[in-house]
Amino acid sequence: MICDIVAKQTLTSDTRKLSGGSISYLFRIHAPMILNAAFRVLRDRSLAEDVLQETFLRFYQMKDRVDEALSIPGLLRRISINMSVDILRKRGRERSLQVDEEEDQGSMPSVPIAQVDLNEALIVRELLERLPSVDRLILELRYGEQLSYAEISQALDMTIAAVAQRIRRGKNTLRREFESGKKGAA
Secondary structure: OHHHHHHHHHHHOOHHHOOHHHHHHHHHHHHHHHHHHHHHHHOOHHHHHHHHHHHHHHHHHOHHHOOOOOOHHHHHHHHHHHHHHHHHHHHHHHOOOOOOHHHHOOOOOOOOHHHOOHHHHHHHHHHHHHOOHHHHHHHHHHHHOOOOHHHHHHHHOOOHHHHHHHHHHHHHHHHHHHHHHHHHHO
């Protein structure tokens, strides 16, 4: 408890003076958010855990250059998403971006189940998996991670118009498939 209080005081002063205790505190507080963000992009828990560790390593290495006005959680999320997208690009060059069913076993749902009926959440999750990987990634960054069009466009090196078009196309595809599934079940 006392360590947390000291770490909070250290965090509110100068980012360049972050100590090991402060980094430990940041890790405890923000690790779940970062792990979830990386997992949503990568769809692989092991890679997401690697990104989590690397995110804090990069943050610690760049602490002298961090502007104090920046949001630390926002910066940590940005680092993790950028690293995750870089991994996807690298894997895309090595093989197609299609995710194997084996990698999806045990995956965490990105649909907020508390807000939706469990059956509908499972249906939406399945429909998301059918989308092209880039469209799925963009939708998850937009609605799962609450990133703006500009942030997505920067992370994926696309124009904002292309991001908007893919979001619109993905939502329309999901809506069409969902409604046709409901009609087929009735």
